[in-house]
Amino acid sequence: MDGYLERNNNLRAMGFADYSEYLSSALWLLIKSRVLSRDNGRCRICGDFARTVHHMDYSLHVLRGNRDDKLLSVCDGCHQKVEFTGPNLDVKLSMEEAVRKTKKLLEIGSKQRKPKRRKGGGKLWIGLSYKAKHLLRKGRK
Ligand SMILES: [Zn+2]
Secondary structure, three states, X not given: OOHHHHHHHHHHHOOOOOHHHHHOOHHHHHHHHHHHHHOOOEXXXXXXXXXXXXXXXXXXXXXXXXXXXXXXXXXXXXXXXXXXXXXXXXXXXXXXXXXXXXXXXHHHHHHHOOOOOOOOOOOOOOOOOHHHHHHHHXXXX
């Protein structure tokens, strides 16, 4: 069965009319804030600021909030990339293709985000907020 069809069936079984009703529910807002704070508000693919949570799976467990491991914080740019294709990213991928593409981008992202050695002390700066970086810089003097 197509992943999106399965999603809609599961949502109806949970009492939601459709996906947009689910996305505005208290349940989803709770799950989303939990996942974003787990990922420190950073995109799991590129490390940028994230405000979206992407589904790798729309099973009842995930939709009910019992499987956060199937959810990823992503930035708007990466979210477009994992769900759409084509030169203008305007062709929606199937659920299965989107999952494949997400895994691929996660792999590329994790390679690119290897800790970078810096002259100062080799700290991992990526993922730190501006304020944290500022404090670290001050502490070094
Ligand atoms: Zn990203």
